[in-house]
Amino acid sequence: MRFFRSIHCLIVVLTLLTSLQVSAQKKKEEFLISIYSPPPAKFLNDKQYQVLKDAYVDILLNIGPGVKSDKEGNLQTLDLARKYGFKVYVFDGRLSLGDDKIREMVSDYKAHPALGGYYITDEPDSARLKSAVDLMNKVKKLDPEKDAYINHLPDWAVNNYEHGFLERYIKLAGKENINYLAYDNYPYKRKQKLEKTYFNNLDIIRRVGLKYNIKTSSCLQSFGMYVSGVEELRRPKADEIRMNVYSNLAYGIKNPVWYPYWTQDNMSSITMSLCVIDSAGVKTDMYEPFRQMNGEMKRLGKTLINLDAQEVYHTGDSLWLGTVRPPADFILKIQDEKADFILSRLVAKSSGEEYVMVVNRSFKQSRKMTFQVKDSVKKMKEISKINGKPVKSSFRAETHQITESFLPGEGKLFQIN
Incomplete structure (x- = not known):
């Protein structure tokens, strides 16, 4: 009997350890990359999903022209996504048809292993905010482990954005129910202009995310747009895409969301440029920068997520x-103060270890730049974009300087010791 009791105790201990290990794995944070407008229903096939896989995508927001958003369409997408290791945020019209239909909807998808969350709504204004949060919370109560995703307007579209809108949203929803504080604000306007609130919006989202300890999410621009024949947003070039990516990373974004992936045709008064994939399922010239930037984000993201x-x-x-x-006492002092750079100090949540990200804000020209490093810094290692590990940088301890070359829009992440 004593032997069997010992065996029983051992089994209990092993079960407990396994449970703790699984729990720890579930809680492990990941840097995830999402896309709007995945391949539409008639292109729901292995070829297109392999193209997505090759580009380091993690999450498909299953909404866009040609995407089937009913039960059958979502389940087909979920099944194929499971095969390729993607997560899907389902979009289902039953969400707006009352409590019984919401319960039915969640029941249909909840157990699917590829389900990452539920797409609730896009860009609610102040008047719609409470009703959007009510839907979100109904879904979260039925499936608390999954994300219930709301994407917000930019700062120029809402009065009292930071305190009267975003903080109101967090208080209504409960910060524990928000996976990402998400918004969109596309930088590349017509006539080579840059959206004047672009960096201000990034900083507001950064501040609010820090205040409430919520991960932040931002849309990356992968389109140009004409409205009634007039260009409103220009199609970004590779260097502009790079600046869009690295400026987001410098502000602490943890979930970049490309809008859109698939080119949308037949939009009445709106004409969209070619996106990452054209409407016939063929890669455009945007695919390679998209793939390359995703790869760099995933590798740096192993560090950035924390x-x-x-x-x-x-x-x-x-x-x-x-x-x-x-300020005068910042970690790095730039040699040429007229050069356009972003300097970001990042801190590890658990260890307090410091990092600095340097971004060439110019998306038109490459730069070679020297920075004077604070005397207290003894070592600087760069986080590699090839393998995500710390590697030797150009830091010279005897002069306390670092000299680096940057492509247009490029950023580099350094570990400080």
Whole structure:
């Protein structure tokens, strides 16, 4: 009997350890990359999903022209996504048909292993915010382990954005129910202009995310758009895509969301440029920069997912709305103060270890730049974009300087010791 009791105790202990291990794995944070407008229903096949897999995508927001958003369409997408290791945020019209239909909807998808969450709504204004959160919370009560996703308007579209809108949203929803504080604000306007609130919006999202300890999410621009024949947003080039990516990372974004992946045709008064994939399922010239940037984000993301962007500064002749120059005692002092750079101090949540990200804010020209490093810094290692590990940088301890070359829009992440 004593022998059997010992065996029983051992089984209990092993079961408990396994349970704790599974729990720890579930809680492990990941840097995830999402897309709007995945392949539509008639292109729901292995070929297109392999193209997505090759580009390091993690999450499919299952909404867009040609995407089947009923039960059958969502389940077909979930099944194929499971095969390729993707998660899907389902979009289902039953969400707006009352409590019974919501319960039915959640029941249909809840157990599927490829389910990442539920797409609730896009860009609710102040008047719609409470009703959007009510739907979100109904879904979360039925499936608390999954995300219930709301994407928000940018700062220029809502009055009192930071305190009267975003903080109201968090208080209504409960911060424990929000996986990502998500929004969109596309930087590349017509006539080579940059959206003037672009950096201000990133900083607001950064501040609110830090205040409430919520991961942040932002849309990346992968389209140009004409409205009634007039260009409103320009199609970004590879260098512009790079700046869009690295400026988001410098501000602590943990879930970049490309909008859109698939080119949308037949949109009445709106004409969209070619996106990552054209409407016939063929890669465009945007695919390779998309794939390359995703690969770099995934590798740097192994470190970035555990870092908070505590301070973000800008250099250059003219500062944008919401940006400030670095203080005299900042970790790095730029040699040419007229050069356009973003300097971000990031701190590891658990260890307090410091990092700095340096971004060439210019998406038009490459730069080679020297920075004077604070005397207290003894070592600087770069986080490799090839394998995500710390590697030797150009830091010289005897002069306390670091000199690096940057492509247009490129960022580099350094570990500080």
